[in-house]
Amino acid sequence: MTETLLLAAIIVPCLIVAIVFHEVSHGWAALALGDPTAKEQRRLSFNPIRHVDPFGTVILPGMLYIIGAPPFGWAKPVPVNQRRLTNPRYGMMAVAAAGPAMNVLLATVGAVALGLLAATGDTGMVTETAATGLQVFILINIVLALFNMLPIPPLDGSHVVEGLLPRKWARHYGAVRKYGFVFLIILLLADWYFLDRWLLNGVVGPPVGWLMDQFIAIAAWTANLTR
Numbered sequence: 001m002t003e004t005l006l007l008a009a010i011i012v013p014c015l016i017v018a019i020v021f022h023e024v025s026h027g028w029a030a031l032a033l034g035d036p037t038a039k040e041q042r043r044l045s046f047n048p049i050r051h052v053d054p055f056g057t058v059i060l061p062g063m064l065y066i067i068g069a070p071p072f073g074w075a076k077p078v079p080v081n082q083r084r085l086t087n088p089r090y091g092m093m094a095v096a097a098a099g100p101a102m103n104v105l106l107a108t109v110g111a112v113a114l115g116l117l118a119a120t121g122d123t124g125m126v127t128e129t130a131a132t133g134l135q136v137f138i139l140i141n142i143v144l145a146l147f148n149m150l151p152i153p154p155l156d157g158s159h160v161v162e163g164l165l166p167r168k169w170a171r172h173y174g175a176v177r178k179y180g181f182v183f184l185i186i187l188l189l190a191d192w193y194f195l196d197r198w199l200l201n202g203v204v205g206p207p208v209g210w211l212m213d214q215f216i217a218i219a220a221w222t223a224n225l226t227r
Contacts, residue, residue, distance in 0.1 A: 010129070014137040018144055019075040020051045021106055022099040027078040029098035034086035038078045051075040089163050096159035103145035110138040111215040115222025135216075142211045146204055152187070153180025 024046060027038030038044050043051070056074035085091030114134040117127060149157040154177055162170045176183075191199040 006129075010133045010136050011140075014133065014140050016048050016052060018103060018106060018137070018141045020046055020048050021102050022144060022148075023051050023075050023078045025098040025102035026080060026095055029095045030078075030080045030085065030091075033091040033094060035081050035084040035091075035095075037081045037084060041079055043078045051078075093160050093163035096156040097149075099156050100145040100148050103141040103148075107138045107141040107145070107211075107215050108218065110134050110141065111218040112222050114138070114216075115219035116226060118219065118223040119226040138215050139208070139212060142208050142215070143204070146207055146211070150204075152184055153177040155180075155184070 024044060027044045030037065031039055031044065045051075053074060053076050080092070080095055082088045082092045085095070111134075114131060117131055117134065120127065148155050149160070151157045151161040153173075158173075158177070158180065162173050165173055187199065191197055
């Protein structure tokens with residue numbers, strides 16, 4: 001029980017930071033490209049209360065991590081009005097990509113921090129707990145970045161694909177967006193119970209593992225550089 005509580009105490013803050021920064025980056029990108037909707041609704045804030053969805057941000061990701069599944073979740077989406085963007089078609093692609101890009105940046109920051117921590121040479125409990133927290137933080141950001149870039153509505157990758165498709169195809173692709181969330185949940189449940197976790201382990205897992213190795217290499221490079 002103590003280990004579970006400690007794990008939850010590590011996962012929840014890491015996940016909240018990753019998701020809040022992800023959502024706010026959508027809003028900042030939209031503002032830079034002409035849409036002030038998020039600013040008008042006071043969503044360009046790093047206050048987690050404005051973004052946290054109790055189930056999607058805290059409960060579900062914690063449960064997934066504890067049972068050994070890749071942790072992912074969602075927050076209350078930052079509002080974006082595509083029609084207010086200077087270039088609605090390509091602007092929406094940039095707004096969508098801003099969230100995963102922020103997660104990659106956060107993973108890089110986490111890797112550098114992990115390297116600086118390792119360079120201290122301290123092996124105490126506090127340092128080891130902090131190192132575990134940083135590794136979890138890196139993993140969560142990698143999973144969020146890659147999972148959100150899958151071309152499945154309503155994930156960010158679907159907006160990128162929609163912008164790349166010919167306009168006629170894009171309209172048909174966009175029409176299924178309202179059913180996307182239900183489809184995604186069914187797909188994840190089917191993957192977990194009937195497809196032997198093919199999507200999570202076979203599609204998302206290998207690039208997650210490869211990227212985790214790269215960020216650990218960044219941490220090792222940072223540690224060697226600062227010793």
